Amino acid sequence: MNAARVHAVLVAGVDDPRRIAQWRDEPAALERLGVAPDALDLDTLHKFAGLAVKVRHNNLRAEFALSFRLMSAAAIEIDLFAAYAMQRAASGVPYAASVPQRAADLVDFALTWLDAAQPAQALLRDMLRHEHALARLGPWHVPAPAAGAARAPRIAGTAIVEEFDCDPRDVAAIAYRPAPDFAAVERGARRLCFWRNDGGEIAIVELDAFGQYLVASLDGERSIAQLARRLGGGRATIGAVRRALAAFASIGLVELPA
Amino acid sequence: MRRFESDPARTRLGLAYGPSALAYLDDNPDGIDYLEIPFEQLRHAPALAAIRQRIPLVLHCASLSVAGNVPPSAATFDAVASVARQTATPWIGEHLAFIAAEDADDPAAEPTTLSYTVCPQLSEESIERVAANLATARARLGDVELIVENSPQYFDVPGSTMGMTDFVGKVAQRCDVGLLLDLTHYLITCINTGVEPRAELERWPLERVVEVHVSGLSSQSGVAWDDHAMPAPPLVFELLDTVLRRVRPRALTVEYNWSPTFPQAILAQHLSRLRGALDAA
Ligand SMILES: [Fe+2]
Numbered sequence: 001m002n003a004a005r006v007h008a009v010l011v012a013g014v015d016d017p018r019r020i021a022q023w024r025d026e027p028a029a030l031e032r033l034g035v036a037p038d039a040l041d042l043d044t045l046h047k048f049a050g051l052a053v054k055v056r057h058n059n060l061r062a063e064f065a066l067s068f069r070l071m072s073a074a075a076i077e078i079d080l081f082a083a084y085a086m087q088r089a090a091s092g093v094p095y096a097a098s099v100p101q102r103a104a105d106l107v108d109f110a111l112t113w114l115d116a117a118q119p120a121q122a123l124l125r126d127m128l129r130h131e132h133a134l135a136r137l138g139p140w141h142v143p144a145p146a147a148g149a150a151r152a153p154r155i156a157g158t159a160i161v162e163e164f165d166c167d168p169r170d171v172a173a174i175a176y177r178p179a180p181d182f183a184a185v186e187r188g189a190r191r192l193c194f195w196r197n198d199g200g201e202i203a204i205v206e207l208d209a210f211g212q213y214l215v216a217s218l219d220g221e222r223s224i225a226q227l228a229r230r231l232g233g234g235r236a237t238i239g240a241v242r243r244a245l246a247a248f249a250s251i252g253l254v255e256l257p258a
Numbered sequence: 259m260r261r262f263e264s265d266p267a268r269t270r271l272g273l274a275y276g277p278s279a280l281a282y283l284d285d286n287p288d289g290i291d292y293l294e295i296p297f298e299q300l301r302h303a304p305a306l307a308a309i310r311q312r313i314p315l316v317l318h319c320a321s322l323s324v325a326g327n328v329p330p331s332a333a334t335f336d337a338v339a340s341v342a343r344q345t346a347t348p349w350i351g352e353h354l355a356f357i358a359a360e361d362a363d364d365p366a367a368e369p370t371t372l373s374y375t376v377c378p379q380l381s382e383e384s385i386e387r388v389a390a391n392l393a394t395a396r397a398r399l400g401d402v403e404l405i406v407e408n409s410p411q412y413f414d415v416p417g418s419t420m421g422m423t424d425f426v427g428k429v430a431q432r433c434d435v436g437l438l439l440d441l442t443h444y445l446i447t448c449i450n451t452g453v454e455p456r457a458e459l460e461r462w463p464l465e466r467v468v469e470v471h472v473s474g475l476s477s478q479s480g481v482a483w484d485d486h487a488m489p490a491p492p493l494v495f496e497l498l499d500t501v502l503r504r505v506r507p508r509a510l511t512v513e514y515n516w517s518p519t520f521p522q523a524i525l526a527q528h529l530s531r532l533r534g535a536l537d538a539a
Contacts, residue, residue, distance in 0.1 A: 001417030003379040003387065004327040004360060010415070011370050012362035019362075033362050039416035047479055048412050052374035058516045061487070062277070065519040068487065078478040176521065 005034035013042075014049045017086045021046075050082025056095060057081070060103050063135040066168075067127045069175050073182065074120035084109050100140040107132050122165050123182055130168035130192075133160040137196040147220070149258065153227070153245050154220035156255040157197040161207070161216050164190045169204070195253055205253060214244055218254065261346040262292050262314040264508050269536045271529065272316060274473075274486070275299065275306075276515030282525055283313065289529060294318050294351070294511045300341045307344050316469075316509060317347035324391045324406060325378035326356025328369040335398040342402045348508070349403040351438040351469055352395075354378070354388065354429060377409035380418040380425040385432055392433045405468045407438035410446040410484045422447045423461050430466045437463065439501065440471035441494050442484065442513075449482040459497060464505045472498060472532070473513035486516035489524050495531065502539035510536065 009030065013020045020042050023030040027037035054077055061068050071077045087109055088095065096102045107128050114121040137158060144158065167190045174180045191212040193205040207215060210231070217230050224245070228237040248254035262270065272292035273279035279293060293309065297319040300306055309315070321334050330338075342350055355375035361367035378384045388406075395404055408426050420428070422444075430437055439462070448455040472495075474488025490512075501507070510532060514520045 001379070003381060003383045003417060004365075005362075006379050006416045007326060007356055007359040007376070008362040008365070008370075010376055011356075011359035011372055014372055014374075014376065015370050035416050039414070041413040044413040044481055047481060048376075051412075051483055052372060055516070056373055058487075061516065062518045065517070068517065072476060072485075072487065075476070075478045077476070078481070078483060 001035060001039065009033050009035045009040070010045065013045050014052055016089045017046050017049045017082070018089050020049070021086070046086075047078050047082050049085045050078045050080070053085040053088075053095075054078065054081040057102065057106060059099055060106065063099075063103065063139065064128070064131045066172055066175050067124060067131050070120070070124045070127050070171070070182070073180065074124065076121070076124075080110060080113060083113055087113075100135070103132060103135065103140075116165070119183060119187075123171055123185065126164040126166055126168050127171055129162045130164070133162055133194040134202065136160065137194055137202050141196060141200075150220065150255045151257055152221055152223050153218055153254055153256050155195070155215070155218055156252055157195060159196075159215060159253070160194045161212055162192055162194070163212065164192065166190060167192075193253070197252055205251070210240070211244055211248075214241065215248070215253075259310045259346070260312070260314040262316055262348045262509075264348055266506065266508070269502075269507050269539070270509045271533055271536060272509060272511045273525075273529075274318070274471075274511055274513040274515040277518035278514060278520040278522065278525060281522060282529075285522070286526070287312075289526075292316050292509070294513075295345070297321060297338055297341050297350070300345070301337050304344075307341075310345060315345040315347060316511070317342055317345050317350045319350050319352045320355075320357060320375050322352045322391070322395055322404075323356045323358050323375075324352055324395065324404075325354055325384055325388050326358055326391070327387060328356070328358040328360060328371075329391065329394065330358075332398075335395070339399050339402075342399065347402065349405050349436065349468060350399070351405050351407055353409060354406040354426065355409045375409065377411045377415060379415045380420050380422060382419065382428075383417075385425070385428050388429050389433050392435060403436065403468075405436035405438045407440050407471065408443050408447070410440075410443040410450075410482075412446075412450055412481055412483070414451070421451065421453065423453075423458055427461070427463045430463045435466075436468035437466040438469045438471060439464070439467045439507075440473075440513075441497050441501070442471065442473045442475050442490060445491075445494060445497065446475050446482045446484060449477075455493065455497060456500070459500055464501055467501065467505055467507045469509040469511060470498065470501060470507050471511050471513050486513045487520065489514070489528060495535070498532070499535060502535060506539065 030037045114125050116122045166185050191207040196202050228241045270291035275293050275295040292314040294316045353375040357375050358369050358371040472490045473486045476485040
């Protein structure tokens, strides 16, 4: 087999893994390109395409250090990035030039691809969202234009609320031990509010289900009565909303109208 | 400006350029002898070369596609030559691989260039191609020496007629070229092609080795993969000891450069272990 043809086929497959799928379905198409189908391990070529895409995402590692650590510990980096290479090729959209957008695209894909029923992958889903929230509020934060006086309850600064199946901070605490026992991380619903105040300080506030829904409902437009109606209505709800907002205001998370 | 000084009696110890290497250097200004820096990074950010004020540089390159059929552009050759002068590199370490190829459907169309080098067909035809490409590169790059680095092999490349050790040996002889022995690539190739690494090393043309690389690997999906975010496994250190019993390379580079959070404690521990191995050799 002519080396130039063989190299052309390898590059075509790595550049666009849909070609590899096509050759798998129709070996004659590979034969027509000058490569004997039996001579090429298409599965490993596809994984190699995944390695190349993984390396192209090394510039996310500063912000996603623990996610990459978990990916490596679960030995799923190559499979994840091979699947991602296929999805990106199918979408026809090139990898984003900006690091924050490249991260957002990868996180979106990983959350659909990872299997939440598998413990290691469930942890990774949580860690990706945890690190993504911290990156968006930290180094990648884009300041919002200055707002006028509050007309309705609103977040003081920027908040991202995520619901997890563990506390990602527990994972962080053990991630760099020699043989971390990720299976030992306590499981159960945790609702965290990642909050950056107007002074640029970042805090993580743990919420209950009511607080999670309330914070997520604050848009600076809805009045306390409207918020209460969204949360089920009734006199008792208005009281609970007032008390919760007052508690959030006392730590500075929420700004109430004068 | 600092310059890498070759010493036939002593192997210099260096780190591949990256945030963790810079952090190490900040804490240990005399801990390493040089930084190995990719041409591609310097091409896009020439100001990085200013680090030569602190430490000598060795140039690494992935753009010359020496085992491929699509030559780099004249602009790329010129840029490599210019960066080689600017860094005063003692040699250019290039992958014995290719990064571009003709269009699979239409050889007359624009070639396709990847972001990552690929192991070539291991054949006499490829050896002749490397010889022709190296002759061109030597003419374009002037005085600076080119050395070639063994690729990690993940799958059999169709049309191959020999294994990696024979391929590298024949290239070295046919092209009279120095070698960059990447021990992790070597081990990955052995694992993936079912070769016993200790015995195979006896067949390697070690007398040609100018520089050695060590880095990590990871086993995923039934294949061993290059992984510069992982520490080198014990077998890589053992293979290095074997190499050092037979020859004295001019440089040994630790490639822990994929992750800015590579643990500094492991980096320092491995460097001190390698320094010890070099001192004992
Ligand atoms: Fe290397």
